[in-house]
Amino acid sequence: MSVYTKAHTHTPAHDADREHELPYATQVKANRLGLWLFFISEFFLFGALLITRFYLWNVPGVGQTRPELSQELGLITTSILLASSYFVYRGETAITYDDRQAFTRSFMLAALLGLLFFVGVVVMEWNLFGLSLDLFGIEWFGHLRPSDSVYGGVFYMMTGMHALHVISGVGLLLIAWNRGRKGEYSSERHWGVEGIALYWHYVDVIWIFFYPALYLIGKPV
């Protein structure tokens, strides 16, 4: 008998082990609390970045300033992230009612939109490939470099830290999508979906504060 088979054999000893397990509802409640505590700890990181922005981009005699960025690109990427959060909500709601097809469709769409946001920030706003495109009066590729004084440094630090969370969130969404596709979630047991949805919405909440801080508040310089 292989080790794998042994580990999954149903034995009285196994039943005795399970007797000590907490009820699923209690486990989920503890998981939720743990995840929210993680969010609070992350808030200190993102909060510190926000404070850095308001401190360093404050010019005496002028007030708050910001780098000259493509307003339209910022608005488009923000809308994409909000839309992806909406599809995650739809997916989570769908699995709550055992609608697996709607769940997988929504989570796949959310992951694709998340990826599009990532491309919008890292490829287009950071302009990784040094491209230039002016279409419909919109500047589609950014020009700010990390070495451009405090503006570049802070902008890349904030968007980079956020993008890291976005790309890990996209990975998690795809894992949930794959597991959902295999029928591993049900209306009664889907903490995996709920946890990943919470994480994705949190990433969205962070951007809700980052977007005005980076693109809207202050005098462009």
Next chain:
Amino acid sequence: MDVQKKAAWRQGNIVIGVLALLTIVEFLIAIWQGTAVFLFIIALIKAALVVQFFMHAYRLWREESH
């Protein structure tokens, strides 16, 4: 159950509609040189909507599986 699911989806539609509207409002406020305070208040409202309706923060105090 189908009615409940539709109601939940309708709630999601309303929330995303309000979020989109607030995003456009903050964009327009910024163009018209609005103050940072207004923009921060809008961001707070948007975050509160996501936390309440998408993240279901109220579940933290409930004993329920799903």
